[in-house]
């Protein structure tokens with residue numbers, strides 16, 4: 001992956017000149033990389049120019065597509081939008097190198113220049129290649145190196161076109177067509193239903209972690225069915241990992257139009273406090289600075305495993321007593337009464353006594369089932385759904401009263417994943433400032449790993465009074 005981050009920063013720089021007009025123009029250019037364009041081009045050439053030329057173009061396009069697919073899966077490189085989702089004006093699930101659009105455009109340009117007897121071909125041909133290649137970078141689909149690779153292969157294919165003679169044509173055509181149709185691309189997800197999609201991301205917070213998205217929706221727009229589907233997938237994964245610890249993490253960013261997704265992060269069981277904190281610090285580091293990049297091949301392998309898991313595991317309806325009590329802090333009525341800021345049917349919303357937020361009135365809330373649920377595995381679907389909906393309500397109320405820019409949501413199962421109270425709770429930390437500088441990131445890193453110090457008693461009581469007002473008025 002050496003040097004990819006440099007090229008990534010070029011594209012990020014390029015995006016500072018983004019305008020709606022350019023977006024639409026380059027999205028339109030994507031048409032020239034679709035099978036529809038080829039299906040229109042071939043008969044047009046065949047009917048109005050020359051039947052044999054139409055046939056040759058069809059053959060070369062099929063051959064180019066096949067060569068491109070084989071190379072893509074051989075090199076197995078990520079696309080810009082795999083590494084920075086904000087760059088993906090359009091997205092694709094296949095690997096990035098080399099660019100098929102660059103390859104086909106230079107091939108078609110060569111054929112045009114060879115066959116067209118008109119001086120304008122020296123303008124239209126190169127201009128077409130230039131616009132197509134630039135559009136692939138602008139759209140976040142390709143790195144400059146993918147384009148260069150595609151151009152190189154396209155030129156080689158053009159030389160092959162020059163050598164093509166009639167006798168070999170039919171054999172090559174049939175072999176190419178057969179190979180093209182026998183080649184299946186990988187799927188982009190391993191589970192989907194009418195509400196959500198689950199896939200292995202290109203950058204992971206931990207080995208084997210996966211993400212759940214609800215049709216590109218932001219968190220505030222998730223509905224009951226989205227939450228229920230997500231709950232079932234998380235429970236199936238929890239069953240698959242048996243008694244192993246895990247974290248479920250999501251960030252709702254209000255400063256940009258990013259979609260919300262949960263990331264299910266499996267942890268290893270550890271026997272000592274050092275490796276436990278090390279593991280948590282690694283994940284917190286990746287949350288702040290970006291996850292580990294994995295190849296498309298690794299993604300496909302992990303997705304194949306999860307696909308089986310979700311086919312095989314159908315979580316049964318869990319039945320747990322409504323009135324069960326434990327002797328943890330969240331079953332302690334004194335704690336509940338003093339920190340409660342909002343009460344639901346089966347869920348209490350408490351203000352965290354040691355908030356890890358930022359600024360005045362640090363916003364750190366816990367959504368806790370009233371019945372004693374040791375961890376996520378014991379949580380019922382209704383409890384999960386209500387906790388999620390209450391967290392959406394709290395985000396909405398905070399946004400009305402304050403300039404909330406980011407909302408971090410997470411829940412942890414077992415001590416190795418950082419669960420400190422053995423009674424399930426969903427964390428919501430909302431911040432007013434995106435704070436992307438290194439110092440804030442490091443202080444976040446520390447607090448997410450080790451927690452923050454408790455507020456003094458009177459300050460805590462003051463914050464709770466404040467938030468009871470904000471949330472219940």
Ligand SMILES: [Zn+2]
Nearest residue numbers: 326331372423
């Ligand atoms: Zn409890």
